[in-house]
Amino acid sequence: MKKILMALAVAVTLFFSVTALANTDASVEQGATEGQIWAQVKEGAQGVTTSTGEAHNQLINTYDLRVFELRSDILAPALMAALFGMIIVFILFIKINGISKLHGGFSGKMVYRWSKFDVSIHWLGAIPCMLLILTGLVLIAGRFFFQPYIGEGVWATLVNASKLIHDYMAIPFMLGWLLMTVLWAKNQMPKMYDLKWMMVVGGYINFGPFKGKHPDAGFANAGEKMWFWAFALFGLVISASGMLLLFPNVFEPSRTVSLIALVLHSVSAIIITAFSIVHIFMATVMSEGGMECMVSGYCDENWATQHHNLWFDEIKENGTLKYKE
Structure with missing residues (x-):
């Protein structure tokens, strides 16, 4: 057994x-x-x-994976750097250098510079632009930089809200971009004196050989012209690519075209974000009296003579100088 x-x-x-x-x-x-x-x-x-x-x-489609890696490894960190990195740089710069004050103080005489229509189209483009930057940051970089630190419910709500705001703000942004580009281009043409403005950084440096320099500038200085043409060019790219991504059923782009549009959209957003931070700091903090231009359309006479002397001389000579009553 x-x-x-x-x-x-x-x-x-x-x-x-x-x-x-x-x-x-x-x-x-x-x-x-x-x-x-x-x-x-x-x-x-x-x-x-x-x-x-x-x-x-x-x-x-294996190239989809390469685009995703491009987004996670390059585009997302670059957008974070363009926003938060530029803010940090400007905070440090202002702490070390200080702001550009009006040497003669405020005169109390307000010079007409922008029409109410110009001020309106500026904010028509500016407010949607900032909302698009913030929501775009969530959509491009949020998964890598924000999601790990917040709850799934909060993340889902944040992404959904960002997507809706991003979609709805696209049209007013494009309208503002178009109006500003068409109507303001005539005052943004490069001039020879812009080179001298660049060589002394516009007179905004308060130490060394640059201190006290006030280079010639027309209606727009060289820095403003750089911002304008960057906004015009990359605004065009971001608008065209955004339309393809926003209305795929209308334009019916191929898979490859959609991915190219996504990359171009992201790169343009990074560039516009960096320029926007510079523009905001220059208008609100660096240039004493500068913000008033896009609030009331008027600027202080001493601000005009210090920062845009050629324009101020021109309107005095041709009789178009107008003061606020």
């Missing part, structure tokens, strides 16, 4: 050993096959399907 039981035990052991070995071999063979298939997929191997859409015979 013992011999029979021992024989059965040996048989059962041998059965399970052979079965396990067979399963192991099958798993190894299956793993090798899956590895070969995945390698072929990454190389762009094509198959057969009943689909009639673009790239219907390609299982996976």
Whole structure:
């Protein structure tokens, strides 16, 4: 009886050993096959399907993954740096250098500079621009920099709100961009004296050989012209790419075109963000009396003579100088 039981035990052991070995071999063979298939997929191997859409015979568009890596490794950190990095740089610069004060103080005489319509279209473009920057930051970089530190419910609400605001602010931004580009371009043409303005950094440096320098400037100085043309060019790119992404059913872009549009949209957003931070700091903090221009449309006479002397001389000579009553 013992011999029979021992024989059965040996048989059962041998059965399970052979079965396990067979399963192991099958798993190894299956793993090798899956590895070969995945390698072929990454190389762009094509198959057969009943689909009639673009790239219907390609299982996976591997360049999608490269765009995602570009977003996580370059675009998201660059946008964070363009916003928060520039803010930090300007805070340190102001702490070390100080602001550009009016040497003669405020005169109390307010000179007409911008019409109410100009002020309106400035804010038509500026307010949506800032909302697009903040919501775009969430959409591009939020997954990598914000999501790990907040709850899933808060993150879902934040992303949903950002997407809605981003979509709805796109049209007013494009309208403001178009009006500003068309109507303001005539005062933004480069002049030879702009080079001298750049060489002394506009007179905003309060130490060393730059201190006390006040270079010539027309209606717009060289820095404002740089900002204007950057805004005009990259605003065009961001508007065109944004339309493709916002209305895919209307324009029906290909998968490749959509991905290119996404990259161009992000790069343009990074550049506009960096310039916007500079523009905001220069208007609100660095230039004493500068913000008043885009609030009332008027500027102090001493501000005009210190920062835009050629323009002020011109309007005095041609009789278009107007003071606020």
